[in-house]
Amino acid sequence: MSTVKSLICRECQSEYEPQATHVCDLCFGPLEVKYDHGDLARTVSRESIEAGPNSLWRYRDLLPLNDGAEPVTLGEGMTPLVHAQRLGAELGLSNLYLKNETMNPTNSFKDRVVSVAVSWARANGFDTMACASTGNLANSVAAYSARAGMRCFVFIPADLEASKVLTTSVFAPNVVAVEGNYDQVNRLCSELADSYPWAFANINIRPFYAEGSKTLTYETAEQLGWKLPDEIIIPIASGCQFVKHNKALQELIELDLVDPGPYPKLTGAQALNCSPVATAFKSGTSVQPVKPNTIAKSLAIGNPSDGKYVINIANGTGGVVETATEEEIVESIELLAATEGIFAETAGGVTVGVLRKLARAGRWKGDETVVAYITGHGFKTIEVIPDLDRYQRTIKPSVRSFEETFPDAS
Numbered sequence: 001m002s003t004v005k006s007l008i009c010r011e012c013q014s015e016y017e018p019q020a021t022h023v024c025d026l027c028f029g030p031l032e033v034k035y036d037h038g039d040l041a042r043t044v045s046r047e048s049i050e051a052g053p054n055s056l057w058r059y060r061d062l063l064p065l066n067d068g069a070e071p072v073t074l075g076e077g078m079t080p081l082v083h084a085q086r087l088g089a090e091l092g093l094s095n096l097y098l099k100n101e102t103m104n105p106t107n108s109f110k111d112r113v114v115s116v117a118v119s120w121a122r123a124n125g126f127d128t129m130a131c132a133s134t135g136n137l138a139n140s141v142a143a144y145s146a147r148a149g150m151r152c153f154v155f156i157p158a159d160l161e162a163s164k165v166l167t168t169s170v171f172a173p174n175v176v177a178v179e180g181n182y183d184q185v186n187r188l189c190s191e192l193a194d195s196y197p198w199a200f201a202n203i204n205i206r207p208f209y210a211e212g213s214k215t216l217t218y219e220t221a222e223q224l225g226w227k228l229p230d231e232i233i234i235p236i237a238s239g240c241q242f243v244k245h246n247k248a249l250q251e252l253i254e255l256d257l258v259d260p261g262p263y264p265k266l267t268g269a270q271a272l273n274c275s276p277v278a279t280a281f282k283s284g285t286s287v288q289p290v291k292p293n294t295i296a297k298s299l300a301i302g303n304p305s306d307g308k309y310v311i312n313i314a315n316g317t318g319g320v321v322e323t324a325t326e327e328e329i330v331e332s333i334e335l336l337a338a339t340e341g342i343f344a345e346t347a348g349g350v351t352v353g354v355l356r357k358l359a360r361a362g363r364w365k366g367d368e369t370v371v372a373y374i375t376g377h378g379f380k381t382i383e384v385i386p387d388l389d390r391y392q393r394t395i396k397p398s399v400r401s402f403e404e405t406f407p408d409a410s
């Protein structure tokens with residue numbers, strides 16, 4: 001049973017009835033879903049979760065969906081937590097784990113937030129889904145709208161990767177390519193959300209949408225045997241999921257679902273060429289908007305709404321916010337693929353790039369449990385890997401030709 005009590009302002013703690021709104025009328029702070037944890041503690045246990053479906057909906061009691069409503073699901077979540085022994089050996093980490101979010105239905109972490117958002121929207125009488133997207137969100141909203149039988153408008157920057165547009169368009173949404181960057185797309189959608197009676201996943205229904213992120217961290221703890229890791233590396237675009245992973249950890253502890261232990265350090269990863277949060281973290285100043293110019297387009301938010309909360313959480317938990325250069329992003333995609341057999345998109349390159357940088361700088365002794373969230377699939381950003389044909393030789397269909405071309409193979 002979902003035990004949503006209200007929407008509460010993260011800044012001034014004013015409370016509102018649960019509804020499609022995301023900012024506080026009084027102070028413009030962001031709104032959060034607040035639960036009745038007294039009820040939750042009685043109803044949720046490791047056993048009740050493990051008995052649930054093999055998807056993120058096993059955590060339904062901790063998600064904001066109306067009682068009795070059918071979730072809109074494609075089997076999202078419960079992605080593999082991979083013990084990365086070869087990448088770990090490379091980096092001097094014997095307990096390195098990768099949460100492989102490329103395995104979600106539309107191949108990114110966004111399916112978690114979107115499954116929750118579309119479920120909530122349908123249960124609350126909306127017939128049209130919309131979103132402002134850097135790519136993966138559009139992909140996911142289009143798929144889940146199709147699944148729910150809802151009308152769909154996705155707003156994207158006109159210069160998005162071709163593969164992301166294609167994998168979105170196949171679900172037959174209205175694709176609105178906006179001649180501008182993501183921050184302009186987002187501003188346009190905020191204006192439209194005021195007058196169109198639509199559920200914009202990451203705007204008016206953002207408090208409900210954002211809750212879906214928590215399941216990534218719940219699952220990580222469950223898959224570690226209900227233990228918390230020492231540190232989690234999380235890519236940052238708006239910072240929305242980073243903040244929710246912290247909320248998830250607090251809930252896991254409060255509800256007694258995990259073994260007692262030190263609170264995990266939460267560390268953020270940004271592309272150097274779009275690093276407003278890392279810059280503010282390092283200089284100790286407030287987050288200043290930047291103009292993104294990076295191949296990590298899924299993280300290219302120059303004015304991140306949750307930036308200051310990310311910095312507070314990183315500081316409060318002993319984490320850091322670090323960056324990867326464009327070159328390091330590509331190298332890291334290739335390193336991850338060659339050592340672990342996982343093909344990540346540029347956001348994964350940012351995460352592994354930061355992991356590698358911190359490992360080389362001596363951040364860890366070597367036996368800490370470090371988990372990196374690999375949030376999107378490499379098929380979405382194929383164009384960033386140069387010269388993939390460097391691995392290919394063309395031969396005649398004969399043994400002789402093979403042996404001439406590969407004289408040292410046997």
Ligand SMILES: *Cc1c(COP(=O)(O)O)cnc(C)c1O
Nearest residue numbers: 136237238239240241347375376
């Ligand atoms: C959206 C996205 C993120 C980051 O999300 P925020 O919650 O906006 O910080 C990370 N990785 C991928 C692949 C994404 O699509």
Ligand SMILES: [Zn+2]
Nearest residue numbers: 009012024027
């Ligand atoms: Zn407020």
